[in-house]
Amino acid sequence: MIFSFLCGVVLGYITIKYTEKVLKENQLTFKQRRFWEITLGASYLIFYKENSFNFEFLILYVITYILFLISIIDFKTKNIYFCITCIFFLFCGGHTFISFLDGKSLMSYMLGAVIMLGVTYILAFSRAIGLGDVEIFTICGLYLGVYRGILMLAVSMILCGGYGIFKITKYKTLRLERVAFVPFIFISFVIVNANMIKF
Numbered sequence: 001m002i003f004s005f006l007c008g009v010v011l012g013y014i015t016i017k018y019t020e021k022v023l024k025e026n027q028l029t030f031k032q033r034r035f036w037e038i039t040l041g042a043s044y045l046i047f048y049k050e051n052s053f054n055f056e057f058l059i060l061y062v063i064t065y066i067l068f069l070i071s072i073i074d075f076k077t078k079n080i081y082f083c084i085t086c087i088f089f090l091f092c093g094g095h096t097f098i099s100f101l102d103g104k105s106l107m108s109y110m111l112g113a114v115i116m117l118g119v120t121y122i123l124a125f126s127r128a129i130g131l132g133d134v135e136i137f138t139i140c141g142l143y144l145g146v147y148r149g150i151l152m153l154a155v156s157m158i159l160c161g162g163y164g165i166f167k168i169t170k171y172k173t174l175r176l177e178r179v180a181f182v183p184f185i186f187i188s189f190v191i192v193n194a195n196m197i198k199f
Helices: 002-023 030-050 055-077 082-101 107-125 131-144 146-171 182-193
Strands: none
Touching: 002 030, 002 055, 030 055, 030 182, 055 082, 055 131, 055 182, 082 131, 107 131, 107 146, 131 146, 131 182, 146 182
C-alpha cells in the first residue's frame, strides 16, 4: 500500500521534471510540484485500496498516469497535445475492447463517449471549455461508460466552479482568464474510479 503511494509520488516527480525540461515555460512552484506529486501518489493509494492487484488495476494505473501527464501540460501551457491524447485514446479504447472480449456490453461505453461528446461540445461551443477538453471528456466517457462519465462531468464542473468562486473572492474582481480544465477532469476521474461518490 505504501509502495503504491511512493510509486505515484516518484512518477509525479519524474513527470514534472521531464515536462519542465521539455516545455521550458511556466515553471511550477515548489508547492505546486509537491501538490501534484502527492495527488498522483494519493490516487494510486486509493486505487490500491479499492482494487486487488490485477490487470484491470494496472490499466487504471496507466490511464491515470497519462491523464496526470495531460493535466500537468494543460496546467502549464493551457494546451492539450494531440499525440498524448491519441495515446490516452489507445489505452482507454483498448480497455473498452478488452472488456468487450471479456463479455461486457459495448453499449454503455459507446453511449458514454457519444453523450460526453455531445454535452461537452455544446459547452465548448459556448466557450465554457476548449475543444481539447472535449476530446479528453469523450475518451473518459469511452472508458467509464454512461453513468460514471456523467458523474465525472458533474464533479469536474463543480470543482472548476468552486475554483472560480475562490479566485473571484480572492481577487475581489471578475478576471477573465483561461483556466486549465484537465486538472479538474483528472481529480474527478480519480474520485469516480475510487467510488468516492456513488451514482
